[in-house]
Amino acid sequence: MKYFPHTQQDIEQMLSVAGLRSMDDLFAEIPQQLLFNREFDLPEAMSEVEIRKFFDTLGKKNSQLVCFAGAGVEDHYAPSVIAPVISRGEFLTAYTPYQPEISQGTLQYIFEYQSMICELTGMDVTNASMYDGTTATAEAMMMCVSIAKKRRKVLLSETVNPKVRRVVETYARYQGVTVERIAEKEGVTDIADLEAKLAGDDVAGVILAQPNFYGIVEDYSGVADMCHARKALMVMNAKPSALAVLKSPAEWGADIACGDAQSLGIPMCYGGPYVGYLACTNANVRKLPGRIVGATTDVDGKRAFVLTLQAREQHIRREKANSNICSNQSLMALFVTMYMSVMGKKGLEEACSLSYSGAHYLAEQLAATGKCSLAFDKPFFNEFVVRTAVPAEKVLEALRADGILGGVRIADDMLLVCVTEQRTKAEIDRFVEIVRNI
Amino acid sequence: MIRNYDKLIFELSKEGRSGYSLPKNEYAAEHCICGLPAALKRETGPELPEVTEFDVVRHYTNLSNKNFGVDTGFYPLGSCTMKYNPRINEEIAAMPAFAALHPDAPAEAAQGALEVYYNLAASLAEISGLAAFTLNPYAGAHGELTGLMIMRSYHLQRGDAKRTKVIVSDSAHGTNPASAAVCGLEIVEVKSKADGTVDVEDLKPLLDDTVAGIMMTNPNTLGIFETDIPEIARLVHECGGLLYYDGANLNAVLGKCRPGDMGFDIMHINLHKTFSTPHGGGGPGDGPVGVRAGLEALLPNPQVKRDERGMFYIDTDDKSAGYVSGFLGNFAVLLSAYTYILTLGRENVKLVGPLAVLNANYVKESLKDEYYLPIDGVCKHEFVFDGLADKSTGVTTLDIAKRLLDYGYHAPTIYFPQLFHQSIMIEPTETESKETLDEFIKVMKLVAKEAVETPDVVKNAPYNTPVRRLDETTAARFPKTTYRQLRV
Numbered sequence: 021m022k023y024f025p026h027t028q029q030d031i032e033q034m035l036s037v038a039g040l041r042s043m044d045d046l047f048a049e050i051p052q053q054l055l056f057n058r059e060f061d062l063p064e065a066m067s068e069v070e071i072r073k074f075f076d077t078l079g080k081k082n083s084q085l086v087c088f089a090g091a092g093v094e095d096h097y098a099p100s101v102i103a104p105v106i107s108r109g110e111f112l113t114a115y116t117p118y119q120p121e122i123s124q125g126t127l128q129y130i131f132e133y134q135s136m137i138c139e140l141t142g143m144d145v146t147n148a149s150m151y152d153g154t155t156a157t158a159e160a161m162m163m164c165v166s167i168a169k170k171r172r173k174v175l176l177s178e179t180v181n182p183k184v185r186r187v188v189e190t191y192a193r194y195q196g197v198t199v200e201r202i203a204e205k206e207g208v209t210d211i212a213d214l215e216a217k218l219a220g221d222d223v224a225g226v227i228l229a230q231p232n233f234y235g236i237v238e239d240y241s242g243v244a245d246m247c248h249a250r251k252a253l254m255v256m257n258a259k260p261s262a263l264a265v266l267k268s269p270a271e272w273g274a275d276i277a278c279g280d281a282q283s284l285g286i287p288m289c290y291g292g293p294y295v296g297y298l299a300c301t302n303a304n305v306r307k308l309p310g311r312i313v314g315a316t317t318d319v320d321g322k323r324a325f326v327l328t329l330q331a332r333e334q335h336i337r338r339e340k341a342n343s344n345i346c347s348n349q350s351l352m353a354l355f356v357t358m359y360m361s362v363m364g365k366k367g368l369e370e371a372c373s374l375s376y377s378g379a380h381y382l383a384e385q386l387a388a389t390g391k392c393s394l395a396f397d398k399p400f401f402n403e404f405v406v407r408t409a410v411p412a413e414k415v416l417e418a419l420r421a422d423g424i425l426g427g428v429r430i431a432d433d434m435l436l437v438c439v440t441e442q443r444t445k446a447e448i449d450r451f452v453e454i455v456r457n458i
Numbered sequence: 459m460i461r462n463y464d465k466l467i468f469e470l471s472k473e474g475r476s477g478y479s480l481p482k483n484e485y486a487a488e489h490c491i492c493g494l495p496a497a498l499k500r501e502t503g504p505e506l507p508e509v510t511e512f513d514v515v516r517h518y519t520n521l522s523n524k525n526f527g528v529d530t531g532f533y534p535l536g537s538c539t540m541k542y543n544p545r546i547n548e549e550i551a552a553m554p555a556f557a558a559l560h561p562d563a564p565a566e567a568a569q570g571a572l573e574v575y576y577n578l579a580a581s582l583a584e585i586s587g588l589a590a591f592t593l594n595p596y597a598g599a600h601g602e603l604t605g606l607m608i609m610r611s612y613h614l615q616r617g618d619a620k621r622t623k624v625i626v627s628d629s630a631h632g633t634n635p636a637s638a639a640v641c642g643l644e645i646v647e648v649k650s651k652a653d654g655t656v657d658v659e660d661l662k663p664l665l666d667d668t669v670a671g672i673m674m675t676n677p678n679t680l681g682i683f684e685t686d687i688p689e690i691a692r693l694v695h696e697c698g699g700l701l702y703y704d705g706a707n708l709n710a711v712l713g714k715c716r717p718g719d720m721g722f723d724i725m726h727i728n729l730h731k732t733f734s735t736p737h738g739g740g741g742p743g744d745g746p747v748g749v750r751a752g753l754e755a756l757l758p759n760p761q762v763k764r765d766e767r768g769m770f771y772i773d774t775d776d777k778s779a780g781y782v783s784g785f786l787g788n789f790a791v792l793l794s795a796y797t798y799i800l801t802l803g804r805e806n807v808k809l810v811g812p813l814a815v816l817n818a819n820y821v822k823e824s825l826k827d828e829y830y831l832p833i834d835g836v837c838k839h840e841f842v843f844d845g846l847a848d849k850s851t852g853v854t855t856l857d858i859a860k861r862l863l864d865y866g867y868h869a870p871t872i873y874f875p876q877l878f879h880q881s882i883m884i885e886p887t888e889t890e891s892k893e894t895l896d897e898f899i900k901v902m903k904l905v906a907k908e909a910v911e912t913p914d915v916v917k918n919a920p921y922n923t924p925v926r927r928l929d930e931t932t933a934a935r936f937p938k939t940t941y942r943q944l945r946v
């Protein structure tokens with residue numbers, strides 16, 4: 021077996037050093053009835069040639085579709101230079117930088133990642149990454165409860181992605197935290213409902229989205245003051261790629277920003293790996309879970325980076341821990357750091373501009389077919405909801421027959437459609453043509 | 459290699475440079491982003507570096523030169539199973555047929571991906587002796603939390619709300635109690651005996667009708683097999699609790715015995731340990747969770763199933779413990795682990811544990827004169843020294859770890875488990891050759907000798923690394939965690 025270096029002679033010599041006679045002696049203490057004595061019901065070993073063919077066959081069972089689906093995961097452009105560099109063994113096969121002297125590569129890119137996430141969100145600090153946007157938001161919820169001490173209720177807008185909401189609700193249920201929904205009204209958070217629900221002075225945090233699940237850019241003017249007057253924290257789940265243009269969570273007055281950074285070029289990969297981000301103001305840094313990298317110097321005065329503020333972490337706090345995250349999504353943090361470096365502010369803005377234009381063009385053209393209409397009259401970014409005259413499923417089927425993934429069905433007659441900088445005008449026109457002919 | 463490279467990407471920035479290329483925006487003016495109300499836009503843009511594509515490539519390549527991975531050298535980091543990460547795994551994980559697949563693509567457009575998920579779950583069930591697996595959790599700790607949610611739901615669905623305690627060994631990894639806390643459970647610690655295993659006599663009085671279950675790993679974090687496991691399983695089950703297996707140590711017994719057969723009801727596996735997916739500088743990994751028959755419905759949603767026609771579909775179950783992830787886990791990592799299992803095949807999977815254990819015992823026996831071995835006897839895939847055998851040198855575990863860096867090794871895990879003051883936890887894994895181990899043994903002996911003869915040399919190590927010992931106190935006292943803070 022190519023992964024096992026042991027020759028028969030090695031095995032014999034090593035056993036003899038260990039004072040043992042046979043390989044079975046290595047497991048002599050294990051009670052007989054626990055030993056596994058049959059063959060595994062698994063396929064026989066495959067060569068690399070066979071492996072490639074095997075997965076080729078499997079891959080062909082997936083359909084390659086032109087992607088107009090979003091709903092939290094978007095088909096963005098990834099610069100060619102990222103994949104080869106993040107696959108370098110020095111990055112790929114390292115683990116958590118416990119030994120900073122030989123982990124400056126990892127530590128420095130995390131520092132750069134933190135810097136860039138803070139630039140986008142306007143927050144003071146962020147951690148080294150979370151698993152994904154859903155768990156990052158659940159952690160934000162736990163931060164709120166932990167900071168508020170006695171309050172065990174959070175408000176969650178119905179305009180937050182349902183996939184995020186259900187993870188937050190799951191975590192909250194086990195923690196004994198009450199999650200109350202803030203109603204949606206015409207595609208946006210019902211601010212009057214939010215105000216009413218804050219009135220009890222028992223809310224630890226308020227979780228909102230930007231852009232929201234329907235692609236709408238919400239106007240959160242005055243919301244931060246409203247939350248803070250009631251001593252509740254404001255959490256904003258924001259899409260990082262859009263933050264090149266949109267008012268940042270900090271500008272809206274949020275205390276915590278969180279979400280998924282998949283939109284920063286990470287391949288869709290059927291759901292992962294992505295990278296969740298979680299950032300906050302300086303006031304709340306002691307409750308920020310996960311790892312944080314800070315700058316320092318070595319004994320010779322050289323600048324260097326190191327894991328810091330570790331007293332917050334689970335390996336120290338054990339049963340008092342606020343979070344249990346250990347392994348995170350470090351390599352994907354490197355991915356988005358390289359992405360932001362290549363794109364820069366201008367590249368990000370241009371990608372936003374292309375996505376925005378494409379989405380608005382598609383929305384207009386779709387409405388002109390008479391087969392669907394825009395569901396909400398609100399400013400949207402690169403994603404929007406159309407109400408379909410025929411069942412949404414039929415629209416999706418017609419598009420799929422022509423190689424297009426037309427969006428995500430969010431109700432029997434509602435379709436959430438997303439356009440990124442990867443979609444060409446020709447692809448958009450084809451989409452429209454198919455819908456027109458339904 | 460240019461190890462003295464010390465620039466931040468921001469410091470390469472020059473106004474006017476750029477590294478991207480995008481298609482022209484040919485849409486009409488009425489579709490321009492300038493139509494977005496100004497009140498919704500940010501006032502100042504993010505300060506990101508302005509660099510060329512080439513700057514980015516060279517910068518991060520230089521950073522990689524200041525890093526150490528399994529590909530670089532021996533990485534005996536205990537509890538982390540730093541085995542070789544085969545490249546074919548990554549090639550398969552990056553195949554466009556999977557990488558370009560949107561997670562909300564309908565099942566009929568994702569049959570290949572769903573088949574991978576389904577078959578990997580089945581393979582893990584066979585390997586671990588449990589009935590069914592979810593692959594949704596993103597890492598080991600996330601798996602622990604998911605498993606505890608399942609445990610909690612199991613009791614609640616039987617109308618038993620008073621089981622809120624979880625028993626955790628004092629040698630357990632920090633994530634065990636932390637996961638229990640995040641799951642809203644109360645932690646009760648069970649003591650270990652002098653040999654490091656759970657003290658059954660100490661356990662017995664803890665078992666009552668408020669106990670939801672126990673979290674263990676076997677072999678435990680000291681690398682010792684818990685031979686009392688059948689008795690522990692009986693006692694815990696008799697009191698109505700469930701047994702959770704922390705799969706971080708599964709590599710030790712892979713092919714030799716299975717957690718399900720030991721009596722465990724729920725477990726997680728760290729694919730980034732036992733199943734060779736790369737650790738990525740801290741992640742991503744994946745933390746599949748398995749359950750015994752009868753608990754399948756409680757696995758988190760969404761669940762992947764197969765119908766009578768052999769078609770795969772995504773299902774949800776009302777009894778499920780809930781949702782812990784956006785989609786179906788770190789899918790590319792699943793591809794990588796599945797590739798590894800198929801490459802090993804049934805005939806080689808069963809050799810992993812024995813060879814890993816052989817390597818660990820070989821290193822342990824070769825070094826136990828120089829280093830203090832608190833628990834003697836045959837270990838499993840890893841073992842723990844409590845510092846040097848010679849306690850008079852003043853040289854600590856930290857010093858030894860740093861000196862090893864000079865000699866081209868990653869340090870073992872240090873100061874864990876917390877049972878000993880000077881823990882050095884060594885896990886060689888099965889993919890290291892006798893020659894590599896012999897070199898490492900030689901260097902470990904040399905460091906022990908240096909500790910006696912020239913202790914200051916060891917205490918001030920490392921010398922040959924890109925940076926030397928760091929001022930961690932200042933880093934924590936005056937945290938600078940972004941470039942913006944660094945500049946002021």
Ligand SMILES: Cc1ncc(COP(=O)(O)O)c(C=O)c1O
Pocket residue numbers: 345346347537538597598599600631633634675679704706707728743745
């Ligand atoms: C014994 C043990 N349990 C649990 C974990 C947590 O796993 P992960 O880091 O994948 O979340 C680790 C990992 O470091 C471990 O060593």
